[in-house]
Amino acid sequence: MSILHDLAATIETRKGADPDSSWTAKLLAKGPEKCAEKFGEEAIEAIIEAVKGNRNGLVSEGADVLYHFLVMLAARDVALEDVLSELARRQGTSGIAEKAARPEG
Numbered sequence: 001m002s003i004l005h006d007l008a009a010t011i012e013t014r015k016g017a018d019p020d021s022s023w024t025a026k027l028l029a030k031g032p033e034k035c036a037e038k039f040g041e042e043a044i045e046a047i048i049e050a051v052k053g054n055r056n057g058l059v060s061e062g063a064d065v066l067y068h069f070l071v072m073l074a075a076r077d078v079a080l081e082d083v084l085s086e087l088a089r090r091q092g093t094s095g096i097a098e099k100a101a102r103p104e105g
């Protein structure tokens with residue numbers, strides 16, 4: 001299990017939990033739209049750090065982005081595994097070398 005899988009599993013346990021018991025439970029209780037909004041805010045903060053060239057800031061905001069991405073997925077009942085499977089599928093269908101190796105037609 002990766003850290004992302006561990007975190008996704010923790011976030012899953014926060015669904016329906018008392019909003020006063022954890023930050024994640026509180027955010028999920030506000031609904032999927034709020035979760036998506038928070039993801040957008042964190043993404044913008046990461047963009048700002050990237051544009052500034054602030055390595056430490058980008059690492060920190062990047063962690064926020066990944067956490068809020070997982071919360072957004074959980075809020076819409078989309079499994080991390082589905083996103084990872086989509087990435088894996090693309091590994092097999094993209095890339096100049098792979099395309100060149102494929103027969104015509």
Ligand SMILES: N=c1c2ncn([C@@H]3O[C@H](COP(=O)(O)OP(=O)(O)OP(=O)(O)O)[C@@H](O)[C@H]3O)c2ncn1[C@@H]1O[C@H](COP(=O)(O)O)[C@@H](O)[C@H]1O
Binds near residue numbers: 007011064
């Ligand atoms: N990785 C994170 C993580 N990253 C960011 N955050 C929270 O996300 C919030 C985002 O910061 P903001 O400044 O936007 O928050 P805010 O200003 O208080 O919120 P708003 O008023 O803007 O809505 C912070 O309060 C952080 O605590 C996180 N909260 C939890 N986790 C992980 O999730 C696990 C479960 O957390 P709890 O559900 O809180 O136990 C933890 O063990 C951590 O591993």
